[in-house]
Amino acid sequence: MTLFDRVFSGNDAVYGLTEGAIDAAIAQHGEDKAVSFPDTAYSLPCYYSVTGTKVTTLKELKEALGVVKTLMTREKRLNDAFMSGIATALCAEFIEVLKYIDGATPYEEPCYGHLADAVIRELGVPLVTGDIPGVAVILGSAPSVEEGVALVKSYQAQGILVTLVGGIIDQVKEAGMNTGANVRVIPLGKDVTSVIHVVSVALRAALIFGNVTPGDAGTLMKYTMDRVPAFVNAFGPLDDVVVACGAGAIALGFPVITNETENIFRVPKSLIVQEDVSKFNATSLEARDIKIKITNIDIPVAFASAFEGEIIRRKDMQVEFDGSRVDCAELVHTCDASEVEDHKITVVGPEVDEMEEGSKNSIAYVVKVAGKNMQPDFEPVIERKFHNYINCIEGVYHTGQRDMQRIRISHAAYDAGFRIKHIGEVLYSQVKNEFDAVVDKCEVVIYTDPAECTRIRHEVAIPIFEKRDDRLANLTDESVDVYYSCILCQAFSPSHVCVVTPERLGLCGAVSWLDAKATNELDPNGPCQVITKERPINEDLGAYEDVDEAVQKFSQGALEHVTLYSIMQDPMTSCGCFECICGIEPFSNGVVIANREYAGMTPLGMTFSEMASMTGGGVQTPGFMGHGKHFIASKKFMKAEGGIERIVWMPKELKEFIADRLNATAKDLYGIDNFTDMIGDETVATDPEALVEFLTEKGHPALGLDPMM
Ligand code: SF4
Ligand code: NI
Ligand code: NI
Known part of the structure; x- marks a missing residue:
């Protein structure tokens, strides 16, 4: 044949x-x-x-x-x-x-079947930053359990998102491997047809991020070929159905690598025979042209972004450090070059060996940095990455920040030889790796001695945090001379540009003005460029000639005018990975906000996914706008339309998350106390009539405002 x-x-x-x-x-x-x-x-x-x-x-x-x-x-x-x-x-x-x-819910643990739109939106940022460098689709049963597991682990260690279809699912289960979206190994289903659930992710990415018009099959296939770094590993023997699916994958630009040698015809760069399964990884990366950033850190366990979401349960932990119970801190401290000895790592206090199994302990680490281009403004930017660095260690788990962090070290990591000093090794290597443009020298001191932790926390860290908070509170759009662009998401949304200001962070929630400033400093030709603000057109709208020029340039002419503070007039575009989306609610003259985690219905008669599908792909859609969670409490949120008093509904969880800051802003702007109590949520109303009734009862200010359209 x-x-x-x-x-x-x-x-x-x-x-x-x-x-x-x-x-x-x-x-x-x-x-x-x-x-x-x-x-x-x-x-x-x-x-x-x-x-x-x-x-x-x-x-x-x-x-x-x-x-x-x-x-x-x-x-x-x-x-x-x-x-x-x-x-x-x-x-x-x-x-x-x-x-x-x-x-029906046809898929059972560990299989996922269909993946929600929200999952795809979450993948946006890690895919553009290269944190997830590719997507592997593994199909069928490996020649042996060992070979199958080794292949999956090899991708996992590179941060590649792995999806599994068919016999390989049982093989990894047999080997006792952890699977799930949090460790980037997603079993889809055992029938070959379940492979469609990853194809569906690739095609929706084109609609969500790429603004591809549904039905434009040519552009669609070009998008997946150019921008979705996926590939297929199919274990032989292949039946004709798998071969036909493979033809579909190749049509989308995804190469197929197989160990089948009978009755197969090689197509250069597309259908590749690799008899040796241990070479699947290298062959696949080469075929899809995926480059892996290599991080070699001298620790006895793996270090990879795939472990970032790994959770260590109480029964699996050797020791724990808990800033909510005992004194802890994590701190980046700018020092003079003479005070820093590069790559020196000191542990002051007991090592894990001297701690009781299962105990709660203090920990405080101070990362001393020095460099000609280092600025205290970069300290929190570097510090915020600690969460990600420590989490990427296999068998170590980190949550929280500042003096409220919590770390667990698993039995398995401890048994492999992992110790506290290795946390220092990881912090040192990653800070030097990622911030080499500003950090010339780096030294880490880790305190586990309880008295020293108390001293560091109260006498060193907290005063620094307070100083920083004051600086942040005074950091307004008016107080700075420049804004920054971010075009990271252009990898998927070719015409999208975020304009990042102190009071309006990037819509992904991951890029604040300080982050953008640091990124610009670290990589002057990179995604974040300075935007001056010397020629305002209308300050209420947040319209500037400088901003218009910048977005024209960075969108290659796709955008002409963008305002910073309006949802109706030339609103900022969305790429697709926004944390929240707001849309106008005509009956109350207000807006409804939904966050990505919220799966229920909103009073617009749309879910988050449906609202989100109204915008994205780098185009402007007045009336709908993607934004970060922290933008909600900003004095600049929809300033042109009256500000936060337009907010009439939010999911309860989001409302609680933002309540303190939103209430403070409402008090400042309008003198309203406990403004969040006036905002509806899903426990009050998911239809406009009930919502308006609730708002009327609460005397919500939006009802008295002019209609937005
Ligand atoms: Fe993407 Fe905007 Fe976030 Fe940059 S700031 S990563 S462009 S969403
Ligand atoms: Ni014009
Ligand atoms: Ni994005």
């Missing part, structure tokens, strides 16, 4: 199964039965992105199958094979969606 025959026969087989499954579903439920995947605003995302048509019922699904049939041409040309590959993928999506009828 030729490769064409195999693709066509696999495609025919899946098509037959799909037709049978749809007919059976219609016989059982009737053709008006609704079909959908949970937590997505993109219908059946693959079919929608390829054709532009949303499928909502079994009847429409049957019609869609007719459209799929038209892709299944049978000339022995490459394009026919690719289209049959796409057709196979679409059939897989149809089979999968049938599993979700009636709100």
